[in-house]
Amino acid sequence: MRVCVVGLGKAGLPLAAVIADSGIEVIGVDISQNRVDEINNGINPLPEEPGLSELIKKHGGKGLKATSDYSTCPGKPGEITTFIIIVPLFIDYNKKPDFSILKKAFESVSKVINDGDIVVLETTVPPGTTEKILKPVLDNSNKKYHLAYSPERIMTGYSISRYKEFPKVIGGFDKKSGEKAKELYSMFCKNVQLVSNIRTAEMIKVCEGVYRDVNIALANELFKVCESKGLDYYEIRHYANHEYCNLHLPGNVGGHCIPVYPWFMINEFNVPLIKLAREINDSMIDYYIAKIIKIAGNKKNVGIIGLSYREGVKEKAYSMSITLIKKLKEKGFNVFGLDPMYNRTEVYNEFGIDIIKDIANMDAIILMNNESAFRDDLLKIKDKVVDVKNTLRKLLG
Ligand SMILES: NC(=O)c1ccc[n+]([C@@H]2O[C@H](COP(=O)([O-])OP(=O)(O)OC[C@H]3O[C@@H](n4cnc5c(N)ncnc54)[C@H](O)[C@@H]3O)[C@@H](O)[C@H]2O)c1
The missing domain is CATH 3.40.50.720 (NAD(P)-binding Rossmann-like Domain)
Structure with missing residues (x-):
């Protein structure tokens, strides 16, 4: 062989x-x-x-x-x-x-x-x-x-x-x-x-990706409803999930799998649910930007922690941090970043921003993925942090 x-x-x-x-x-x-x-x-x-x-x-x-x-x-x-x-x-x-x-x-x-x-x-x-x-x-x-x-x-x-x-x-x-x-x-x-046959095997993987995208969109929608009512989605999810229910975690969808595969269906078929799920997941970035603006007010320095689409992976393909950087710059913010996977030069060359020198000096911070490396510094300023994946709370236990 x-x-x-x-x-x-x-x-x-x-x-x-x-x-x-x-x-x-x-x-x-x-x-x-x-x-x-x-x-x-x-x-x-x-x-x-x-x-x-x-x-x-x-x-x-x-x-x-x-x-x-x-x-x-x-x-x-x-x-x-x-x-x-x-x-x-x-x-x-x-x-x-x-x-x-x-x-x-x-x-x-x-x-x-x-x-x-x-x-x-x-x-x-x-x-x-x-x-x-x-x-x-x-x-x-x-x-x-x-x-x-x-x-x-x-x-x-x-x-x-x-x-x-x-x-x-x-x-x-x-x-x-x-x-x-x-x-x-x-x-x-x-x-x-x-x-x-081959087409069945191809479809199996696409279905997996679509299932996750649609379920994350459902989680995102329910998460926003819960927040607007002052309810804790994570607590609700914990008790709701049983044999017939598998509520996913809310958040951004990035990387070159889940945000890509639904388009294979949307391009060729009438699949309104799959299309809407994509739109809901892509729009989460605006939901987080509104939170950043609420924290930072008219102060201008925003830090992004987690530049890769996922913690522990050096991969910027379809990372929502790239969209976030672009949108924040358009709104006039000075944007800084930090990710243990990228050194100072890489942060500048690959994302077009400077590295965060001092977390405490940022007017608002957004923790985009489950990165835990900066836990202690972030806990000190937790009211200034938009915690996309509920990471800080998980770290506190
Ligand atoms: N990384 C993951 O977690 C993951 C998960 C699920 C599926 N996939 C699948 O795997 C595919 C590849 O993803 P990846 O993460 O390995 O990509 P990658 O970018 O890490 O690696 C691709 C490699 O292919 C090489 N390459 C490009 N054109 C070539 C050619 N003509 N001949 C030889 N080598 C060539 C590149 O130099 C690169 O090293 C994805 O499109 C996806 O379908 C990846």
Whole structure:
């Protein structure tokens, strides 16, 4: 068995490392030469991912060889290679999926693929994408390959453990493709489930994301009602949740999963509930801005703690902190930021703001995610803090 993982990012690198750790020879392909070099030198480019550093140290440059050269992917003549592709799919300003990164990766694979090889896509895509948009790219190779789709279901921060805990769903283009992919994944995943076809497997992941977005929107709406009535949503949620009720936590929705996948449905179908949920979640930022203005009055220095879309993850894709910075600047505020994942230069270069030097000097602070690193300083000025995730109260116990 020989596996090429294409895209060594937050999702692809843990996968490549887990496969290598099961004893399978892995070639990791990434267009970033810097990333390739780090991995081959045993350096983990994602130190925030628990367990990954040990695996990269053990297998980097050995069982897991990274490269930016696709021509090194095929094995010896007659050897079967499985290509697992896990590069990002973004939506553009019109919320339409931009398939260019995926198409490029498939084009590169189509140039090195051989008869009998297996191609599995893991990137979350609108149902139908693998067969309608990406298979034609591979068909240019004129090779007889097997094709399957298996949604990546990790969560940054838990990536390694999820391969052991979560069922791994696979849909094949045909029976043989599904079986071949299942055989491979069973070597490093505990619970592999073959579903009817590729479109079913694609839809499973989209449904997961939509479910979470809609439920967070419901939580946000109920949270606002509770606040307006002087009621504690968190207490209510605690007692309401039982067998028939699973009220979610309110807050912003960011990252390149949940705010993106509902658009795959909204773009193609009449789904008013899903569309409204997206609008409700996006509008939460204005709700928090109104709170900031109430605290700061006409004073101007606002600090944002938590610039990544989630604590403990260095990821600014669709982070609502970016929207917040833009909106606060438009309102004339001086905006400062702090996030343990980013140093002073990165805060300036990536978010266009200066770092918070002294939390106590801010006129208002918004704690955007569950970041707990600044707990003591924030507790001293807690009346000046908009606590989006109820973090300070949780820390107090
Ligand atoms: N990170 C997560 O927690 C998460 C969760 C669920 C799903 N996903 C899925 O995984 C996909 C990828 O996300 P990610 O977090 O790994 O992204 P990422 O930005 O961290 O990494 C993507 C990697 O792909 C590489 N790449 C881009 N084009 C390439 C090409 N043509 N050939 C080879 N490498 C190429 C980039 O250099 C980068 O290293 C997402 O679109 C999503 O569908 C991620």
